[in-house]
Amino acid sequence: xxxxxxxxxxxxxxxxxxxxxxxxxxxxxxxxxxxxxxxxxxxxxxxxxxxxxxxxxxxxxxxxxxxxxxxxxxxxxxxxxxxxxxxxxxxxxxxxxxxxxxxxxxxxxxxxxxxxxxxxxxxxxxxxxxxxxxxxxxxxxxxxxxxxxxxxxxxxxxxxxxxxxxxxxxxxxxxxxxxxxxxxxxxxxxxxxxxxxxxxxxxxxxxxxxxxxxxxxxxxxxxxxxxxxxxxxxxxxxxxxxxxxxxxxxxxxxxxxxxxxxxxxxxxxxxxxxxxxxxxxxxxxxxxxxxxxxxxxxxxxxxxxxxxxxxxxxxxxxxxxxxxxxxxxxxxxxxxxxxxxxxxxxxxxxxxxxxxxxxxxxxxx
Amino acid sequence: xxxxxxxxxxxxxxxxxxxxxxxxxxxxxxxxxxxxxxxxxxxxxxxxxxxxxxxxxxxxxxxxxxxxxxxxxxxxxxxxxxxxxxxxxxxxxxxxxxxxxxxxxxxxxxxxxxxxxxxxxxxxxxxxxxxxxxxxxxxxxxxxxxxxxxxxxxxxxxxxxxxxxxxxxxxxxxxxxxxxxxxxxxxxxxxxxxxxxxxxxxxxxxxxxxxxxxxxxxxxxxxxxxxxxxxxxxxxxxxxxxxxxxxxxxxxxxxxxxxxxxxxxxxxxxxxxxxxxxxxxxxxxxxxxxxxxxxxxxxxxxxxxxxxxxxxxxxxxxxxxxxxxxxxxxxxxxxxxxxxxxxxxxxxxxxxxxxxxxxxxxxxx
Numbered sequence: 001x002x003x004x005x006x007x008x009x010x011x012x013x014x015x016x017x018x019x020x021x022x023x024x025x026x027x028x029x030x031x032x033x034x035x036x037x038x039x040x041x042x043x044x045x046x047x048x049x050x051x052x053x054x055x056x057x058x059x060x061x062x063x064x065x066x067x068x069x070x071x072x073x074x075x076x077x078x079x080x081x082x083x084x085x086x087x088x089x090x091x092x093x094x095x096x097x098x099x100x101x102x103x104x105x106x107x108x109x110x111x112x113x114x115x116x117x118x119x120x121x122x123x124x125x126x127x128x129x130x131x132x133x134x135x136x137x138x139x140x141x142x143x144x145x146x147x148x149x150x151x152x153x154x155x156x157x158x159x160x161x162x163x164x165x166x167x168x169x170x171x172x173x174x175x176x177x178x179x180x181x182x183x184x185x186x187x188x189x190x191x192x193x194x195x196x197x198x199x200x201x202x203x204x205x206x207x208x209x210x211x212x213x214x215x216x217x218x219x220x221x222x223x224x225x226x227x228x229x230x231x232x233x234x235x236x237x238x239x240x241x242x243x244x245x246x247x248x249x250x251x252x253x254x255x256x257x258x259x260x261x262x263x264x265x266x267x268x269x270x271x272x273x274x275x276x277x278x279x280x281x282x283x284x285x286x287x288x289x290x291x292x293x294x295x296x297x298x299x300x301x302x303x304x305x306x307x308x309x310x311x312x313x314x315x316x317x318x319x320x321x322x323x324x325x326x327x328x329x330x331x332x333x334x335x336x337x338x339x340x341x342x343x344x345x346x347x348x349x350x351x352x353x354x355x356x357x358x359x360x361x362x363x364x365x
Numbered sequence: 366x367x368x369x370x371x372x373x374x375x376x377x378x379x380x381x382x383x384x385x386x387x388x389x390x391x392x393x394x395x396x397x398x399x400x401x402x403x404x405x406x407x408x409x410x411x412x413x414x415x416x417x418x419x420x421x422x423x424x425x426x427x428x429x430x431x432x433x434x435x436x437x438x439x440x441x442x443x444x445x446x447x448x449x450x451x452x453x454x455x456x457x458x459x460x461x462x463x464x465x466x467x468x469x470x471x472x473x474x475x476x477x478x479x480x481x482x483x484x485x486x487x488x489x490x491x492x493x494x495x496x497x498x499x500x501x502x503x504x505x506x507x508x509x510x511x512x513x514x515x516x517x518x519x520x521x522x523x524x525x526x527x528x529x530x531x532x533x534x535x536x537x538x539x540x541x542x543x544x545x546x547x548x549x550x551x552x553x554x555x556x557x558x559x560x561x562x563x564x565x566x567x568x569x570x571x572x573x574x575x576x577x578x579x580x581x582x583x584x585x586x587x588x589x590x591x592x593x594x595x596x597x598x599x600x601x602x603x604x605x606x607x608x609x610x611x612x613x614x615x616x617x618x619x620x621x622x623x624x625x626x627x628x629x630x631x632x633x634x635x636x637x638x639x640x641x642x643x644x645x646x647x648x649x650x651x652x653x654x655x656x657x658x659x660x661x662x663x664x665x666x667x668x669x670x671x672x673x674x675x676x677x678x679x680x681x682x683x684x685x686x687x688x689x690x691x692x693x694x695x696x697x698x699x700x701x702x703x704x705x706x707x708x709x710x711x712x713x714x715x716x717x718x719x720x721x722x723x724x725x726x727x728x729x730x
Contacts, residue, residue, distance in 0.1 A: 002393045007620065010392045018383040027375045027566040028367045063428035066599045066616035104597045195617060201392040203568060203619030232469045234431045251431035252560060254568030254619055255372065 001356045004333040005146050005175060005308045005347040006196040009356075014200065017263045018256075026259045031252050039262045040247035046265040051177070053184045053208055060240045061249055061258060062205035065174045067235065068191035069098045071207070072170050075237035076138055077106035080220045086138040087129050088112045089121060091150060093337035095142035098172060102140075117148045118300040121156055123163060136216070137167045141187075144176035146196075147336040149310040149345060150303045151176065154183055161186040168213055177206070178268075179307040179350055181275035188213035194257060197307060198264055199351030204257040214241060274350050275306075281357060282306040282348050288361055297343050307348050308333075315341040328363055366721045369698040370511050370540060370673045370712040371561040374721075379565065382628045383621075391624045396617050404627045405612035411630040416542070418549045418573055425605045426614055426623060427570035430539045432600065433556035434463045436572070437535055440602035441503055442471035445585045450474045451503040452494050456482050456515060458702035460507035463537060467505075482513045483665040486521055488528060501581070502532045506552075509541035511561075512701040514675040514710060515668045516541065519548055526551040533578055542571070543633075544672040544715055546640035553578035559622060562672060563629055564716030569622040579606060639715050640671075646722060647671040647713050653726055662708050672713050673698075680706040693728055 002009040021027055029035050040061075047053045062068050076084055086109060088099035096112070103110040113125060121141075129137055139160065144151045161169060169187040176182065177190065178197030184190060188210040195202035217237060231239040234250045243250050268274060286304060289296060289311060297310035313321065318335070321344060325332050333345030346360070367374040386392055394400050405426075412418045427433050441449055451474055453464035461477070468475040478490060486506075494502055504525065509516045526534060534552040541547065542555065543562030549555060553575040560567035582602060596604040599615045608615050633639060651669060654661060654676060662675035678686065683700070686709060690697050698710030711725070 002390065004393070004395060007393050007395060007617065010387075014392065015384065015387040018387060019380065022375075022380040022383060025367065027379065028369070028372050030369060030372060031567070063432075063619075064616050067428075070598060101596075101598065193617065201619075201621045202396070202617045203621065231466075233435060233466065251429050252372065252558065252567045254428075254566075254622070256566045256568065256621070257619070 001329060001359065002331045003346045003352070003356075003360065004331055005345050006193070006349075007202045008195060008347045008349055009199065009351050010201055011199040011264060011267075011351045013263070013267065014260060017260050020263075021256055021259050027256060029255060031249060031255060036255065036258075037247040039259055043258070043262045043265055044247070046262075047208075049270075050265065050268065051182075051184070051271045054210075056211040057184060058209045058211075058214060058241055058244050060207040060209065060244045061253055062191075062207060062235070062240075063203070063254070064205045065172065065191050065193040066205075068205050068207050069101055069172070071235055071237060071240070072189055072191075073098075073102040073105060075217065076168070077102060077109065082106070082109065083135065084138060085109045085111060085129075086140060088140040089115065089125060090142055090145070091115045091117050091119070091148065092142065092145035093147035094172065094174070095140075095145055098140060098142070117150055118298060118303060120300065120302055121152055121160075123159060126160060126163060129164075129167070131164070131166060133166060137164075139164060139167055139169045140172075141169065142172040143182070144173060144180070144305050144307060146175040146308055146345075148297060148339055149305040149308045150298055151180075151305040153302070154181070154186075157186045158183060168216070175347075176305075176307050178271070179274065179278050179348075181271050184208060185210075194261055196347075197349050198261065199349060200257060200260050200264060203254045204261065206261075209241070217241075268350065278348060278350060279306050281354070282309065285309060285346070285348065285357065285361075289364070292364060294364070297339060309346045309348060310335070310339065310343045311346070312339075312343050318342060318344055325363060330360060330363055366694060366724065367696045368711045368717070368721075368725065369696055370710050371558070371714075372567045373560060373712045373714055374564065374716050375566055376564040376629060376632075376716045378628070378632065379625060382625050385628075386621055386624050392621060394620060396614060396620060401620065401623075402612040404624055408623070408627050408630055409612070411627075412573075414635075415630065415633065416547075416549070416636045419575075421576040422549060423574045423576075423579060423606055423609050425572040425574065425609045426618055427556075427572060427600070427605075428568070428619070429570045430537065430556050430558040431570075433570050433572050434466055434537070436600055436602060436605070437505075437554055437556075438463075438467040438470060440582065441533070442467060442474065447471070447474065448500065449503060450476060450494075451505060453477045453505040454480065454486060454490060455507055455510070456480045456484070456513065457507065457510035458512035459537065459539070460505075460510055463505060463507070482515055483663060483668060485665065485667055486517055486525075488524060491525060491528060494529075494532070496529070496531060498531060502529075503535060504529060504532055505535045505537070507537040508547070509538060509545070509670050509672060511540040511673055511710075513662060513704055514670040514673045515663055516545075516670040518667070519546065519551075522551045523548060533581070540712075541670075541672050543636070544639065544643050544713075546636050549573060550575075559626055561712075562714050563626065564714060565622060565625050565629055568619045569626065571626075574606070582606075633715065643713060643715060644671050646719070647674065650674060650711070650713065650722065650726075654729070657729060659729070662704060674711045674713060675700070675704065675708045676711070677704075677708050683707060683709055690728060695725060695728055
């Protein structure tokens with residue numbers, strides 16, 4: 001039983017899907033073929049239906065969520081966008097990494113606002129950002145910070161959207177998209193990777209872009225080339241969008257993982273059902289953990305993640321419990337970054353079953 | 366039977382390896398775990414043993430050969446390397462794309478030298494390049510141009526290496542590494558992707574870098590950071606090398622494909638054996654095609670690729686033969702770029718069996 005928060009457990013159906021992929025020659029199809037485009041299109045339709053992604057959002061595949069950070073940083077940091085300020089609100093390792101990468105490349109327009117792991121993002125955080133009718137800002141948020149198991153609530157995201165109509169909001173939802181019911185209208189760019197809440201092997205990122213953002217990009221791009229003009233980069237936003245509109249990618253992608261994604265997204269129920277289950281199980285687990293005298297890393301119940309939980313222990317305790325768990329064939333997640341030594345993380349992803357959590361609870365008792 | 370020159374046929378063992386990957390939980394392993402590092406290390410050792418890659422070369426994984434173009438262009442085109450000239454010799458679509466990408470980003474230091482598809486690269490081509498003891502040039506070659514089925518012979522590569530001791534040679538070997546016996550000492554950077562001569566599903570690139578190149582990069586990099594310093598990009602060369610030295614990657618990679626690579630590279634014989642077989646089969650096929658009154662796209666026997674062949678027909682003939690082939694469950698490769706309409710391409714990769722070629726010949730008769 002693998003409770004690592006990604007790469008994590010995969011759906012047990014993955015085995016059959018891998019065999020199907022082999023038997024139906026998916027492993028050999030051209031990424032410019034109709035068959036590939038049909039698979040891509042079916043994913044888009046199912047994401048719209050099951051995850052409520054607005055129909056006018058564009059779905060792009062990348063190699064990872066990490067690549068998405070760079071695509072967004074570069075697309076809205078250089079050339080005609082070099083006067084756009086990007087404000088990064090973070091309280092953990094992944095939000096900070098995204099900020100660090102942008103700061104390293106575009107130092108003059110990148111601002112980091114750190115908040116505490118038990119602190120709720122509030123409207124006054126955003127009042128520091130100068131608002132301007134003619135020049136939008138970018139607001140970067142990590143909806144679910146996998147490193148310290150905190151989240152920004154959907155309610156807060158909607159408030160930010162309401163209050164920052166002129167700005168563009170980019171959201172890293174790596175460990176929540178697919179597990180939580182997110183309102184995609186509340187941001188202009190969302191991204192994730194499939195080894196978390198999609199229950200698939202690693203090697204694929206997904207990005208959803210709003211029509212407003214694409215429109216702004218088109219209008220202000222130095223070049224939004226037609227087919228005749230050379231693109232600067234294979235993962236340049238204009239090129240990614242052009243190909244996504246044809247249900248294609250800009251280079252030979254991880255076709256197998258895209259196929260697996262088409263299978264998993266046609267297999268899972270609507271996100272409202274999944275999300276309710278995940279939340280209920282998370283709340284139950286949090287209570288169970290406290291009842292059994294463990295400390296939780298996150299004490300403020302309002303900012304606790306629903307998809308990843310962290311138990312805080314003395315470093316020796318962490319080692320001890322991991323060793324014991326291993327004997328019972330239970331893999332617990334290490335801590336991350338500043339919390340590497342004294343926390344254990346537990347993924348609560350849709351592919352995990354209730355029976356697995358019953359066994360985990362038995363073990364933790 | 367799939368003769369498309371990549372994505373192409375995969376080894377039939379891939380089916381078992383996929384099942385093994387599932388059964389042994391490879392799909393869920395952490396990319397920082399010992400298990401992952403062991404897999405990575407085993408690939409490096411087997412590449413050294415079976416493909417004769419020098420032990421002091423560094424092996425890096427990327428998402429694709431396309432990404433390798435960009436990594437090399439950016440690493441040796443910007444910052445402290447902005448005075449390094451890059452000379453691109455090409456006769457087809459892929460060599461030109463690599464050149465175009467560099468030209469678009471670093472126009473002042475990028476030079477393209479186009480040659481004919483039936484022309485052999487000769488020493489006098491290189492005499493145009495100013496040689497300089499203090500400032501090396503970069504020479505970019507496409508050893509096997511998949512788009513028009515030409516190759517630069519290993520003999521020529523050795524000559525270029527001999528004559529250009531001060532320069533760095535970068536070689537795109539996307540559709541030949543794994544099928545041809547290449548002398549890796551003859552260049553400083555080599556790259557490929559696994560859906561060609563490795564017989565695997567798409568989604569992984571491999572790059573081999575010489576110690577000379579890495580040394581030059583280290584000495585001249587503005588920053589070759591230690592762990593404490595933030596890297597600019599997740600696919601920055603310094604970061605890739607640092608992680609490769611630990612048998613790790615800079616981000617969550619396509620672990621499944623890396624596992625499949627470890628299986629295929631431990632399964633295949635030494636490249637000298639594979640290469641002889643491929644060459645013999647290619648020569649035989651070329652003769653067969655001509656004997657049956659087909660035109661070959663490449664008339665100069667000296668520059669004909671061993672791993673990809675192209676038949677030239679009237680556009681109607683191409684359509685006709687593809688339709689007929691489909692009925693017999695034979696997939697032939699489309700033409701590419703300028704040769705899209707009037708050629709058919711046939712992959713001659715190690716994963717293709719002699720029986721498949723016997724059937725293809727029967728069909729072509």
